[in-house]
Amino acid sequence: MRVIFFGDSLTKGVDGASYLRILVQRVAAEPRLHTDGLELVNAGVGGDTVVNLLARLHADVVARKPDAVVIFVGVNDCTTLLLRRSLPRPRSLLTMAYFWRRKGLRRPVTPERFERDLRTLVAELRRQTGAQVALCTPATMGESLSARSWRLLGRYADAARRVAADTGCELLDVHVAFRQAIAALPPAPPPRWSPAQALRVWRVRRAASDFEALAKARGLRLTYDGVHLTAAGAVLAADVIWPWLAALGERGGATSN
Numbered sequence: 001m002r003v004i005f006f007g008d009s010l011t012k013g014v015d016g017a018s019y020l021r022i023l024v025q026r027v028a029a030e031p032r033l034h035t036d037g038l039e040l041v042n043a044g045v046g047g048d049t050v051v052n053l054l055a056r057l058h059a060d061v062v063a064r065k066p067d068a069v070v071i072f073v074g075v076n077d078c079t080t081l082l083l084r085r086s087l088p089r090p091r092s093l094l095t096m097a098y099f100w101r102r103k104g105l106r107r108p109v110t111p112e113r114f115e116r117d118l119r120t121l122v123a124e125l126r127r128q129t130g131a132q133v134a135l136c137t138p139a140t141m142g143e144s145l146s147a148r149s150w151r152l153l154g155r156y157a158d159a160a161r162r163v164a165a166d167t168g169c170e171l172l173d174v175h176v177a178f179r180q181a182i183a184a185l186p187p188a189p190p191p192r193w194s195p196a197q198a199l200r201v202w203r204v205r206r207a208a209s210d211f212e213a214l215a216k217a218r219g220l221r222l223t224y225d226g227v228h229l230t231a232a233g234a235v236l237a238a239d240v241i242w243p244w245l246a247a248l249g250e251r252g253g254a255t256s257n
Helices: 019-028 052-056 075-086 090-101 111-129 148-167 174-186 195-206 211-217 233-250
Strands: 002-007 037-043 068-071 132-136 168-171
Touching: 019 233, 052 111, 052 132, 052 148, 068 168, 075 111, 075 195, 111 132, 111 148, 132 148, 132 233, 148 168, 148 174, 168 233, 174 233
Parallel strands: 002 037, 002 068, 068 132, 132 168
Antiparallel strands: none
């Protein structure tokens, strides 16, 4: 049974920890799942929105003939709208240029557009593959439940919930799990921005490898930059998906990739 994980950098798993790698390890550790072949395929591309998933649907999903597809997208969609609201900051302009040039987005992906395209994506998946479809809500933007970015991301999570309910897809509510985890976190000690600490953070960022150290330096626990996952965040996302995946493997026979 082939399960394709279709999403953005959180699925690709090269920035920070990988929830999909954890799932692969769990499948390998369960003889009842991997004996007959449960294959997990990574179809994540950094920076993708639901618009980009639609554009590469055939090449990256349909052509691989999946038995099931997990759609995990929404953070970049939300980012495009946040960027428009924060213009004309120089960094926002640079990131908007990235979405324009690299992702072909001429306008933000609003929650309404996100929901509409997500419905189209589910319909096309079913029409072209007959695969079972599971929808993940977007995980998090930052670790403050009162932040504007978190409140806005909640609208994208609500859109995914509506699509799942209306189409009969399995809902994997990663957003709720992160909300509960963030609410339960003890207060983080404020980062100490001495010259020595600033130099250490700069070196960590240059190395682009010690994501856990970078998260700690920034006072974060589940992500290292507000979006990309630490080890704890990856386990949290995997824990939401695992019961559905395990049940799928038990029903349909189960090789891990």
